Amino acid sequence: MGTGGFNIPGEALDSAGPAPAGGIDPAESEARFTITDLSREYAVTPRTLRFYEDEGLIHPTRRGTTRLYSRADRARLAWILRGRSVGFSLADIRDLLDMYAPGPARRPQIEATLAKSRERITALNEQRAALDATIAELEQFCSTVEAQLLRPNP
Amino acid sequence: MGTGGFNIPGEALDSAGPAPAGGIDPAESEARFTITDLSREYAVTPRTLRFYEDEGLIHPTRRGTTRLYSRADRARLAWILRGRSVGFSLADIRDLLDMYAPGPARRPQIEATLAKSRERITALNEQRAALDATIAELEQFCSTVEAQLLRPNP
DNA sequence: CCTCACCTTTACGTTCACGTCAATATTCTG
């Protein structure tokens, strides 16, 4: 697979994906989106996409000065937004995305990456526990209130 | 159950709890903590606690000018911090805590509260899905990297 | 009584993640 990069289920996160199944169209079959296309699809503003680019989270190509987003960029954005939704900072996300990039890393580098990933997983599991507890409490609250509503005077 | 307030498992969130089991000590058996006690226990700064008070999230009593936190306050803080850890804003948290307070609310008010709670639960479940997906991906990433590390040249 | 440690309020500073003009290209469409 490509240069040995690890990829995300469903959609490649690295830069170039080959033509879709049924390989017609030699060079430019890659679907490309404008900034408003993408911003509408993911319910963010163009400003947000430019900001993410400034922060090094995403790297659209250009036609002239206009940004063009590939499918990989679109997948990357999805990843970013999901990361954001679970509480990652943009710096966190950039680091994580960089980890996915198959740079020719030396072994100690890779091991450090691995360690950091495992730490992250631990933290996320703790967060999951907090989330479950919060959900449980809110549900308990809801059913108690509901019961209260149905009893005394209808 | 005091005045009919709903409370959180484990520790009462409303203001006054009666003396612990074994009812000795008529009036002041309530354990009270100073601001640094609490901040150390929960690994936040005193500044944070004062800020939360300014924002109406917690209401310690005073001895003179010095803040005194009860066990209920401590439980409240725990709730706040867990809410924060799952991504609630302080305003969110204040609203949720207010919901727990058994104010003499009218029926439509209560129903609105219920609806909001259910919305929150829905959002939290979505967040849970995102969290699970992120964890799964990170774990996949880790095992792939690990396998890569063990194969070619030891 | 005096110091020391800890408490207080007031108030301005900071970081993050964008929002909001403004002024200017550029690109699509009739």
Added chain:
DNA sequence: CAGAATATTGACGTGAACGTAAAGGTGAGG
């Protein structure tokens, strides 16, 4: 090809959640 729609780069503003001095009160111990 003209006009409308959309894009771009600055640059400054904003809200949330605290941090960080500055300038004091207060009480227990030596």
